Amino acid sequence: MQLDASWFTEIAPGEGIAMSLKGARRLHAERTPYQQIEIYETETFGRLMAIDGCVMLTDRDNFVYHEMLAHPALFTHPAPRDVLIIGGGDCGTLREVLKHADIGTLIQAEIDERVTRLAEQYFPELCQANHDPRARFYFGDGIQWVKEAATASLDVILIDSTDPAGPAAGLFAAAFYKECRRVLRPGGLIAQQSESPLLYAHIIKNMHAEFRQAGFAEVRTLTFPQATYPSGWWSATLAGEHGKLADFRRGDAEHKAFPTLYYDAAMHAAAFALPPFLRETLAR
Ligand code: AG3
Numbered sequence: 001m002q003l004d005a006s007w008f009t010e011i012a013p014g015e016g017i018a019m020s021l022k023g024a025r026r027l028h029a030e031r032t033p034y035q036q037i038e039i040y041e042t043e044t045f046g047r048l049m050a051i052d053g054c055v056m057l058t059d060r061d062n063f064v065y066h067e068m069l070a071h072p073a074l075f076t077h078p079a080p081r082d083v084l085i086i087g088g089g090d091c092g093t094l095r096e097v098l099k100h101a102d103i104g105t106l107i108q109a110e111i112d113e114r115v116t117r118l119a120e121q122y123f124p125e126l127c128q129a130n131h132d133p134r135a136r137f138y139f140g141d142g143i144q145w146v147k148e149a150a151t152a153s154l155d156v157i158l159i160d161s162t163d164p165a166g167p168a169a170g171l172f173a174a175a176f177y178k179e180c181r182r183v184l185r186p187g188g189l190i191a192q193q194s195e196s197p198l199l200y201a202h203i204i205k206n207m208h209a210e211f212r213q214a215g216f217a218e219v220r221t222l223t224f225p226q227a228t229y230p231s232g233w234w235s236a237t238l239a240g241e242h243g244k245l246a247d248f249r250r251g252d253a254e255h256k257a258f259p260t261l262y263y264d265a266a267m268h269a270a271a272f273a274l275p276p277f278l279r280e281t282l283a284r
Contacts (some may be wrong), residue, residue: 001098007038008048010055012230015199019228021045027122034112034167039122045228047122049090051115051162055228062092062126065193065194066160067263068224069236070096073191075256075268076238076248080155083213086171089115091127097131097158099258104283109142111167114147127260149183155225157184159192164203172207177214177239189240190216196231197223197274201281207237208282217242220283222271224262224268227250 003009009022011017013228023043030037046059057065074080081104083097089110089138097106097209110116116137120127124226127134146157157180161168170176171192180190187263195203204221216239226234240246253265274282 008042008050008098009052010050010143012199015230016125017230019230019232021048021228023049028118028195029198030114031061032112035162036227037112037114037118039118040068048228049115049118049123053164053273054160057090057123057126061122061227062090064094064224065226065229065234066092066126067260068143068222069093069158069160069191069193071253071263072222072236072248072258072268072271073158073189073238074100074238074252075250075265076173076245076252077156077189078187078249080195082154083107083158084109084146084149084154086157086159086161087111087168088147089113089129090123091116092123093158093160094175094190095126095129096260098132098134099256099260101257103134105210106132107138107145108135109138109140109145111139111141111262113139143176143179144204146176146179152185154183155185155188157188158235159188159190160192161193172210174213176208177211181215187241187244189238189244191236191238194221194237195280196233196236197235198231198233201278204235204237204278205281205284211237211239216240220244220245220272221274223274223278224271 007018007020022043024040028039038050049056085108162171221237
């Protein structure tokens with residue numbers, strides 16, 4: 001079968017693999033000072049947001065990514081109150097965080113306000129929680145925000161960024177992680193989207209090294225399927241104090257008072273099981 005011009009395709013040129021969605025009708029395109037944002041309607045995956053040609057999310061499968069970035073970290077921290085999201089402009093992660101009743105404040109530092117404005121327009125269900133009084137929006141550089149933040153003022157930092165190139169590159173480096181460690185309270189932790197374990201294990205390995213260099217004693221990666229990202233398999237990496245990441249509030253996760261579609265206590269535990277090739281890559 002040949003793909004005609006109506007398919008949206010994200011190509012990973014170096015890796016020689018592409019992912020396509022059928023019947024993509026472009027609803028919007030704009031170039032912001034930071035990037036090219038496009039919105040499509042697709043035939044079988046609902047709406048699609050792409051940035052610089054890369055899939056950010058679709059209606060149909062974004063729940064996996066957003067739940068697995070937010071809930072493992074929040075059910076690992078013993079009592080998360082104050083949370084920072086860096087990136088996350090589509091507000092899908094923010095919505096998951098605010099499902100936790102004990103969250104006191106959630107600040108989202110997104111560099112490109114247009115991502116959020118377009119999400120409000122084209123992905124209203126992801127933006128349902130944007131008017132929650134606990135949520136604050138800062139549109140600007142997340143790295144700078146962290147530099148200026150008070151020491152020991154946050155419990156959890158979630159990094160929901162684009163790939164480690166362009167504006168996101170600095171979010172994968174020890175210098176930034178050091179600042180994150182400073183603003184975290186004792187027992188605080190980070191969860192960061194960490195790319196495809198199949199295609200980009202070297203990026204994950206490098207993140208582990210950078211986190212350790214920044215003084216995080218424990219770094220653990222979890223994986224999950226993501227149909228519309230390159231290779232269909234994705235990961236998040238957590239960094240924290242030693243002995244704090246192997247366990248989580250299993251009882252609270254089992255009895256959580258809100259619905260999820262992918263995350264639950266069993267998926268939490270299972271997601272940290274790594275295949276030998278990845279374990280070995282990360283151990284080397
Ligand atoms: N997260 C985007 C993850 C990177 C996707 N990479 C790619 N398609 N090449 C931001 C959007 C989800 N909130």
